[in-house]
Amino acid sequence: MNWNWFGDPDYWASRLVYQRMLAAIYLVAFVVALNQFRALLGEHGLLPVPRFLARVRFRESPSLFHLHYSDRFFTIVAATGALVSAVLLAGLADGLPIWAHMALWTVPWVLYLSIVNVGQIWYSFGWESLLLEAGFLTIFTGPSHIEPAVPMVWLLLWLLFRLEFGAGMIKMRGDRCWRDLTCLYYHHETQPMPGPLSWYFHHLPKPLHRVEVAANHVAQLVVPFALFAPQPVATVAACVVIATQGWLVLSGNFSWLNVVTITLAVSAVDGSLLPLSPPTLDEPPAWYRGVVLALFAGVAVLSYWPIRNLVGRTQLMNYSFNRLHLVNTYGAFGSVTRDRYEVIIEGTDAEEISPDTRWREYEFKGKPGDPYRRPRQIAPYHLRLDWMLWFVSLSPRYGARWLPELVTRLLSGDRQTLKLLRGNPFPDTPPRFVRARLFHYRYTTWQERRETRAWWVREPVGTVVRTCRLADDGTPVPVGLPD
Structure with a gap:
């Protein structure tokens, strides 16, 4: 069988940048956990993890903390996650064999899954599941000395598509102000945590606010389909996503939601346009190809539930259909508060x-x-x-x-x-x-x-x-x- 279709060196640079960016986001997430867990989730926290574990079984919330919990152990888990994320960010795993590279990327995913699944309301936001799903897929993207696997690029694009298209659909089905283009009359003032420029965004002329909403609809309901088009169309679509998400970064504080979205969009960019040259790349072994194809088939099966949610009449927003937070449905601001x-x-x-x-x-x-x-x-x-x-x-x-x-x-x-x-x-x-x-x-x-x-x-x-x-x-x- 000819496997030439399986790898594409043109995505080598974009894969490298994508992995570095995701490792940086993991690092931030673990630092947040280290800094805040004692007061929120610790043994004497507002919602103590031990109390949660006493009433929830492992199968309902898979986590290492079902084996043991103490504040010291939580610190070790979060600190280990931060350390491994820093190693990945520094590129120290690039030269590892494929199996070791996969094992190292598995560590932050398992550790962060363990935190999210005992985090209760403090970890109930959509960007937690988004980081976990992206992190799980990244386990299989491979080290820098092998060709990027095309099926993995498709899976990352499928995640980005669900993220963007789901957000667009929840708006069109939700608050009327998204359909009459007036939501930004209120959003910059009423969003959960305004940023230093939000006051200025709020005071932009109302006609420009309407243009912003219309452009958002195009970016979330039309552009995602172009991500699957041949190059350079896919790169243009990715750049549109990056630009619109960058606009959101400037206009408010949404944790790492926008940054993960930008990171996923990077995976769609033609790497030959980036100022990075790939080394001589190795051909991936047969077992790795088999694992990637099995993952592709598994995601295809699990996609039934988010697809049904997207086309159904009652769309759920930011929902995980399984305890591992894989192949989720996404969406944001289906309604906008006026005051x-x-x-x-x-x-x-x-x-x-x-x-x-x-x-x-x-x-x-x-x-x-x-x-x-x-x-x-x-x-x-x-x-x-x-x-x-x-x-x-x-x-x-x-x-x-x-x-x-x-x-x-x-x-x-x-x-x-x-x-x-x-x-x-x-x-x-x-x-x-x-x-x-x-x-x-x-x-x-x-x-x-x-x-x-x-x-x-x-x-x-x-x-x-x-x-x-x-x-x-x-x-x-x-x-x-x-x-």
Whole structure:
């Protein structure tokens, strides 16, 4: 049998860049886990992993932590993932035999899968499954001394197609503003975590916003089909994806969602256009070809469920059909909120509460708080607590399991929890009382910005957590959400 069709050296450079970029994203993901897990998921976290493992079986949530859990072991898992990712990013695995290269790429996938499957709501975002699916496929892309396998290029493009087309379809089936081209009248102001340029994007002329939405529809509903066309059409399509995703990177903070999408698009670029020259490439062994073709067949079978979801009348958004997060369905912003609300947590060290009580606000690293503080660029890093507080601002039920515990940790001055915040307004002793209020936020106008130097205008509109304290014996007074 002639296997000339199986490899294509023109994708050597694009494969190399793709692998480096994905390794960098893995590295960020493991660093995020290292920095945040103790307060969120640790033995004394807001949603402790041991409590989760006690009620969920391995088959329902495959993870190394079913074998053993401790905060120290979690640290070892995340640190190992970061170390291996750094090795892959540095290209130290390029000269390995195929089997060793595959084994090394398997390590971060298994470790991150173990984290995601015990991460509960903190790891419930679509970009977690996206990283896992891309990471699994990358295991089989091969080291730099063999020809890139064409079936692997197709599988990466199929993932990119589902990601982009799914996002486009969920918009067309969702909020009416996507169909009448007005969603960007609101989105830059109400998105979960605005970036430093989001204020300026929001104030672009409305006709330009409509052009942006129309261009987005083309990029997500038409361009993905061109990814499977011969070169140079596929490269042009990939460049369109890269450009539109870069625009999203500039306009907001969406963790590594956009960066992974750009990384996948790189795999479609004709490598001969990149300033990298391939060495003399080896022909892959027969067993590797067999593994790749078996993987291709497996993905084809598993694709039944996301395809049915895409063509069905009730499309699911960001859903995994299996516990390994393989061949998922994707989508984003099927609906767009028209008004922005923020949960503002405050504390006081006053002995008693009165109308004259001075409350100090807890500032978070990414989410809006102080109207005079400019939104920061956070992505591709991910601030999990900040993101979840955006959901709480939409409905308190999103925080029913962990928000009372968060307030309790602030009352006790828990150091791990305070590390998730931008600063501690009570550096000497914990506050005596804590509360959480809901504020309506809107961007300042150009005139208001010139006059006040503020980025936001806000006003209180309700209560999320009533004023509460710790009992004299150190046990927390129950923190109740409002009826």
